[in-house]
Amino acid sequence: MLEARELSKSFNGVVALDGLNVEVQEGEILCFLGANGAGKTTAINLFLGFLEPTRGEALVKGKSVRSDPVSAREHVAYIPERVALYPDLSGYENLRFFAELAGKRLGESELLECLDTAGLPRDANHKLASTYSKGMQQKVGIACALAKSAEILLLDEPLAGLDPKAANEFCSLLREMRHQGVAGLMATHDLFRAREVASRIGILRDGQLVDVIAAADVTAAQLETLYLEHMHEGREDAA
Incomplete structure (x- = not known):
């Protein structure tokens, strides 16, 4: 690989x-x-x-x-020391944006499943990324890798x-x-x-x-x- x-x-x-x-x-x-x-x-x-x-x-x-x-x-999916999310978008909106940037157009249920699998608390899905801890930001990064089907x-x-x-x-x-x-x-x-x-x-x-x-x-x-x-x-x- x-x-x-x-x-x-x-x-x-x-x-x-x-x-x-x-x-x-x-x-x-x-x-x-x-x-x-x-x-x-x-x-x-x-x-x-x-x-x-x-x-x-x-x-x-x-x-x-x-x-x-x-x-x-x-x-490839890249996860740096600090995942760069758009602070004025929610975790869900960030995921949708980065998935589309990678050429993946996923439905709402698929995107939410990626966030769930990555371990982001469900009540945080639609909160602004500016309110996230670093651990939550990293989980959105993992969700982006899942949405991209990164190998x-x-x-x-x-x-x-x-x-x-x-x-x-x-x-x-x-x-x-x-x-x-x-x-x-x-x-x-x-x-x-x-x-x-x-x-x-x-x-x-x-x-x-x-x-x-x-x-x-x-x-x-x-x-x-x-x-x-x-x-x-x-x-x-x-x-």
């Missing part, structure tokens, strides 16, 4: 992502962990076509994002700023979508939530993928220890 082949990006000679090789299959979520500047967001932006690679290729369902960005993005999710720090209850609900939604065959690539700082939601966890350091672990093979404590070891090695290399 997603594939990076020697995917690299430099900004004014500074390497942000260096030779990333990775695949994400149907029904799999890969979480990228790493410090700020490790290359997590850069990788996601390359898959979205927001950036041009310096070298290598980003593929979505076998299609090059660089040569055919419109076709590649047809299959792939690209998520950039979607858990940042969520309270524990909202984060737990969001991760439950992601696990359910994974079980339905949706593929996902998520950048996060949250080691423990990454282990809960991911099939595999990749650790990025200084633009390089330094480790990939099956989430089921490590405890939360083991993952934390492994992550800190990689970060410590990076500091030693820089010394």
